[in-house]
Amino acid sequence: MASTESPAASGWLGELRAELAALEGRSLRRTILTPRHGQGETLSIDGRELLNLTSNNSLGLAGDPRVVEAAVEAARAYGASVSASRLLCGSTPLHEELEGRLAALKGQEAALLYSSGYLANLGVLTALARPGDAIFSDALNHASIIDGCRLSGADTKIYGHCDAEHLAELLATTPASRRLIVSETVFSMDGDIAPLPALVELARDHDAVLVIDEAHATGVLGPHGEGALARLGLDPEGVIIVGTLSKALASAGGFVAAGQTVIDYLVNRSRPFIFNTALPPASVGAALAALDIVAGEPERRAHLAALATRLRDGLMAAGHPPSDSATAIVPLLLGSADAALGAERRLRDAGILSRAIRPPTVPEGTARIRFNLIATHTTDDIDRVLAAIPPPA
Numbered sequence: 001m002a003s004t005e006s007p008a009a010s011g012w013l014g015e016l017r018a019e020l021a022a023l024e025g026r027s028l029r030r031t032i033l034t035p036r037h038g039q040g041e042t043l044s045i046d047g048r049e050l051l052n053l054t055s056n057n058s059l060g061l062a063g064d065p066r067v068v069e070a071a072v073e074a075a076r077a078y079g080a081s082v083s084a085s086r087l088l089c090g091s092t093p094l095h096e097e098l099e100g101r102l103a104a105l106k107g108q109e110a111a112l113l114y115s116s117g118y119l120a121n122l123g124v125l126t127a128l129a130r131p132g133d134a135i136f137s138d139a140l141n142h143a144s145i146i147d148g149c150r151l152s153g154a155d156t157k158i159y160g161h162c163d164a165e166h167l168a169e170l171l172a173t174t175p176a177s178r179r180l181i182v183s184e185t186v187f188s189m190d191g192d193i194a195p196l197p198a199l200v201e202l203a204r205d206h207d208a209v210l211v212i213d214e215a216h217a218t219g220v221l222g223p224h225g226e227g228a229l230a231r232l233g234l235d236p237e238g239v240i241i242v243g244t245l246s247k248a249l250a251s252a253g254g255f256v257a258a259g260q261t262v263i264d265y266l267v268n269r270s271r272p273f274i275f276n277t278a279l280p281p282a283s284v285g286a287a288l289a290a291l292d293i294v295a296g297e298p299e300r301r302a303h304l305a306a307l308a309t310r311l312r313d314g315l316m317a318a319g320h321p322p323s324d325s326a327t328a329i330v331p332l333l334l335g336s337a338d339a340a341l342g343a344e345r346r347l348r349d350a351g352i353l354s355r356a357i358r359p360p361t362v363p364e365g366t367a368r369i370r371f372n373l374i375a376t377h378t379t380d381d382i383d384r385v386l387a388a389i390p391p392p393a
């Protein structure tokens with residue numbers, strides 16, 4: 001390609017290069033790492049086997065033969081693609097079955113599949129909120145929630161992370177025709193859990209709709225893997241629940257579970273649902289098989305929780321600052337992007353893959369290593385990680 005020689009190179013392409021160089025200079029440039037094989041507890045990178053502490057495969061089901069076989073069977077039965085949106089001819093009995101199963105898991109009347117959790121957040125927020133409405137959004141919500149808020153055109157009020165008092169103040173002082181409160185339940189970068197009892201109560205008292213994103217809770221929290229509401233014994237009625245199939249459920253895709261009216265409305269008004277090809281049958285089949293395992297093997301959740309406790313306790317014992325993590329996402333806060341990259345390198349030298357998480361994924365000054373545990377890790381794996389972590393600065 002001669003593009004470097006073209007006049008554009010000195011123009012906008014030059015600007016792109018300068019920006020990339022600036023990111024590099026601030027240790028913020030991102031690159032793609034491609035393991036040669038494995039999405040389980042170990043990955044092969046540059047000819048080395050690394051212990052994987054950075055994947056969302058939290059129940060360890062992505063390579064489970066039952067899940068893989070279900071994906072293959074679904075593809076055999078319904079093809080590699082459905083080649084159309086759900087509203088044309090892209091729906092299969094498997095899609096309907098999965099929606100029924102997700103609705104039941106979440107204690108809701110109905111559910112609707114999307115092509116990703118990202119699109120599910122975009123889909124629900126843009127359909128339910130418009131200019132003139134208000135969305136109250138936690139300061140550390142996922143980018144897909146932020147983008148949904150922006151795209152909706154609603155007035156977005158950011159409340160302090162997990163700060164129910166701040167949220168109450170904003171609710172009391174923000175008039176709007178419709179009000180949505182939106183929060184992750186398990187925060188993806190900190191592993192802490194939203195103050196759900198307070199959010200449910202505030203939504204009720206202020207006539208607001210509560211939307212929760214259960215990306216990291218589905219399959220993992222609650223006695224049957226229902227999610228964070230069940231773990232806290234809260235009634236899901238009236239709550240709109242967003243989730244993903246791409247984490248504990250070992251597949252790809254997203255969903256919204258809610259009352260029938262909300263789901264009917266999304267079918268008619270949610271653009272990321274309407275104008276998007278339906279999930280491939282393999283993804284649907286995999287998620288169905290994963291749901292069977294979520295229901296039948298609660299010991300995976302118990303082991304995962306025990307591993308997380310061991311890692312958190314070990315970090316504390318070594319003198320690292322305590323985190324608010326209450327789940328299998330355990331951050332090690334390091335501050336600067338440089339420090340986080342240094343820790344990533346050091347862990348990698350010890351045979352452990354755990355990636356530095358830097359701004360803008362997390363706020364400035366809170367770069368970190370985020371450990372994502374997998375239910376198929378062993379306690380020895382955790383001890384190996386603890387032994388490899390650099391001492392506190």
Ligand SMILES: *Cc1c(COP(=O)(O)O)cnc(C)c1O
Nearest residue numbers: 116117118142184188215244246
């Ligand atoms: C991972 C994640 C998503 C996106 O889900 P995908 O299916 O990967 O698009 C959305 N919200 C939260 C909180 C997440 O952690």
